[in-house]
Amino acid sequence: MAGSLGVGVIGCGNISAAYMGLAPLFKGIEMRACADAVPQMAEARAAEFGLRAMPVDDLLKAGDIDIIVNLTIPAAHYAVSRRIVEAGKHVYSEKPFVLSLKEGQALAAAAARQGVRIGSAPDTFLGGSHQLARRLVDAGAIGRVTGGTCHVMSHGMEHWHPNPDFFFKPGAGPVLDVGPYYVTNLIQLIGPVKRVVAISATPSPTRTIGNGPRSGETIAVETPTTVHAVLEFANGAVVTMGASWDVWAHGHAPMELYGEEGSLFLPDPNFFGGELAATARDKPAKKLPKWAHPFAVPNQRHDEGMLANYRTAGLADMALAILEGRAHRCSMELALHAVDVMNSILKAGETGRAVTLKTACERPAALGVAEAEALLRKPKKA
Numbered sequence: 001m002a003g004s005l006g007v008g009v010i011g012c013g014n015i016s017a018a019y020m021g022l023a024p025l026f027k028g029i030e031m032r033a034c035a036d037a038v039p040q041m042a043e044a045r046a047a048e049f050g051l052r053a054m055p056v057d058d059l060l061k062a063g064d065i066d067i068i069v070n071l072t073i074p075a076a077h078y079a080v081s082r083r084i085v086e087a088g089k090h091v092y093s094e095k096p097f098v099l100s101l102k103e104g105q106a107l108a109a110a111a112a113r114q115g116v117r118i119g120s121a122p123d124t125f126l127g128g129s130h131q132l133a134r135r136l137v138d139a140g141a142i143g144r145v146t147g148g149t150c151h152v153m154s155h156g157m158e159h160w161h162p163n164p165d166f167f168f169k170p171g172a173g174p175v176l177d178v179g180p181y182y183v184t185n186l187i188q189l190i191g192p193v194k195r196v197v198a199i200s201a202t203p204s205p206t207r208t209i210g211n212g213p214r215s216g217e218t219i220a221v222e223t224p225t226t227v228h229a230v231l232e233f234a235n236g237a238v239v240t241m242g243a244s245w246d247v248w249a250h251g252h253a254p255m256e257l258y259g260e261e262g263s264l265f266l267p268d269p270n271f272f273g274g275e276l277a278a279t280a281r282d283k284p285a286k287k288l289p290k291w292a293h294p295f296a297v298p299n300q301r302h303d304e305g306m307l308a309n310y311r312t313a314g315l316a317d318m319a320l321a322i323l324e325g326r327a328h329r330c331s332m333e334l335a336l337h338a339v340d341v342m343n344s345i346l347k348a349g350e351t352g353r354a355v356t357l358k359t360a361c362e363r364p365a366a367l368g369v370a371e372a373e374a375l376l377r378k379p380k381k382a
Contacts, residue, residue: 003027003028003323004027004028004029004030004319005028005029005030005066005067005090005319005322005323006030006032006062006064006065006066006067007023007029007030007031007032007065007066007067007068007069007315007319008032008033008034008035008054008059008062008065008067008068008069008089009031009033009034009035009045009051009068009069009071010034010035010036010056010059010068010069010070010071010072010080010084011036011069011070011071011072011073011080011094012034012035012036012038012041012042012044012045012071013036013041013071015071015094016034016045016071017045017048017049018309018311018312019031019069019071019311019312019315020034020045020048020049020051021049022309022310022311022312023312023315023316024377025310025312025376025377025378026312026313026315026316026375026376026377027316027320027374027375027376027377028316028317028319028320028323028375029067029312029315029316029319031049031051032051032052032062032064032065033046033051033052033053033054033059033062033065034046034051034052034053034054034059035053035054035055035056035058035059036056037056039053039055042054056083060083060084060087060089061087065089066089066090066319066322067089067090067091067092067315067318067319068084068089068090068091068092069091069092069093069094069315070084070091070092070093070094070097071094072094073166074094074096074099074166074171074172074176074177075099075166075169075170075171077093077094077096077097077098077099078098078099078103078106078107081093081097081098081107081118082106082107082110085107085110085111085114085116085118086110086114088114088116089116090116090117090118090119090318090322091111091116091117091118091119092118092119092120092121092314092315092318092330093118093119093120093121093335094120094121095120095121095122095180095181095184095335095338096120096171096176096180096335096338096339096342097118097120097121097332097335097336097339098336098339099170099171099176099339099343100339100343101336101339101340101343101358101359104332104335104336104339104340105336107332108332108336111332117318117321117322117328117332118331118332118335119314119315119318119328119330119331119332119335120314120330120331120332120334120335121180121311121314121330122180122181122184122269122270122314122330123310123311123312123313123314123315123317123329123330124181124185124269124270124271124272124311125181125184125185125188125269125364126272126295126310126313126314126317126329126330126367126372127271127272127273127293127295127296127308127310128272128273128291128293128294128295128296128297128308128372129266129267129271129272129273129274129275129276129296130185130188130189130266130269130272131291131293131295131366131367131368131372132276132288132291132293132296133189133257133264133266133276134188134189134366135291135366135368136264136276136278136288137189137190137257137259137264138366140261141259141261141262141264141278142257142258142259142260142261142262142263142264142278142279143259143260143261143262144235144259144260145189145190145235145237145257145258145259146236146237146238146258146259146260147237147238147239147257147258148186148190148237148239148240148255148256148257148258149239149240149241149242149252149253149255149256150182150186150239150240150241150242150254150255150256150269151241151242151243151250151252151253151254151255152174152178152179152181152182152241152242152243152244152254152270153174153242153243153244153245153247153250153252154244154245154247155245155246155247155248156168156207156225156245156246157245158207158208158209158210158211158219159210159211160210160211161211161212162209162211162212162213162214163212163214164207164209164219165219167245168207168219168220168221168222168223168225169222169223170222170223171223172223173223173224173225173227173243173245173346174225174226174227174243174244174245175224175227175243175342175345175346176223176342176346178243178270179241179243179342179345180338180342181268181269181270182241182243182254182255182269183241183338183341183342184269184334184335184338185255185266185269186231186233186239186255187334187337187338187341187361187363188334188363188364189257189363190233190235190237190239190257191233191234191235191363192233192234192337192357192359192360192361193231193232193233193234193337193341193344193357194232194233194234194356194357195231195232195354195355195356195357196229196230196231196232196341196344196345196348196354196355196357197229197230197348197353197354197355198227198228198229198230198345198346198348198349199227199228199229199349199352200224200226200227200228200346200349200350201224201225201226201227201246202221202223202224202225202226203225203226203246204221204225204246205220205221206218206219206220206221207219207221224346224349225244225245225246226243226244226245226246227241227242227243227244227345227346227349228240228241228242228243229241229242229243229345229348229349231341231345234360241345253265253266254266254267254268254269255267255268255269261280261281262278262279262280262281262283263278263279263285264276264277264278265277265278265285271307271308271309272295272296272307272308272309272310273295273296273297273298273307273308275287275288276288291369292369293368293369293372294310294369294372294373294376295308295310295313295367295372296308313372313375314328314329314330315330316375317329317330317367317375318330320374320375327364327365329364329365329367330364331361331364333359333361333362334361334364336359336361337357337359337360337361340357340358340359341357344356344357
């Protein structure tokens, strides 16, 4: 299709279905092929979504593939993305796109040499609710942001995931696995982080799988599963972050921002939609009216009901940005700073010392209604 880039996928696990199923919603991309270390997995996804199943080496050489989406496990992200870049392809990675600042800098240098782009999930911050929050912050609705809180807490993944091992290894845990949604949204709302402090713990050395053929099997925990951190932003805002897989229930809001003129209460940044509420100084919080943003429109049925899910928006924005010669929103610079923040939190928790960030980034451009509609083949109205 004219005006589109060919897309291939490496890694055909659970998340690949979301990318392959939602890609047809968007301009700029055409999903064409997939590969996996287990050929049967690639063949199954190819049959499900009308793609070509290929060996990884062949996909890297394919002439009709411009961007490759890296959906492998986090520990393999750097090595696989490096192969994609060295093959002269653009790469869009699941989060976290690398596990260390050193890996990210090496990948950035390789991409610069090859003249290709790197993009990375999460793209949920492009959702209608979070872009409404961005619009309010930019308009000064709560004044200068001075502080906030965010909490991502549950009792882990072993209860529902049939193969949860990697969640509890270095490179995952609540900070690197779920934290990217929260850290990235904070960066797009407030700006870069300057310094962090943290305390971390691993209350249980093992977990028991509770679902699937391995149910009852015990696995080792090799990374902190409870981390409480404080993030100091370049603009002076101070935000408390709680990340834990040792909590059965809690009453904390997913994210709150405090400004000189009021407060803003945000929904879970792991999702595109949800309700916002705000206060004006000491007035009671009021729910904000829905904004007619395309990425706030519920489009998928889940156990919780109809939800807005537009994963792949970041990939489409990257493809169109390449075609249009502009910056893409889910950029390498944003992803690298988020990785720096998360690794600094883990280092602070390990050492008990404050850690000053080595990177910074510009906030990605806001995605308003018109910009979001321009990404969709058939714009949806609220």
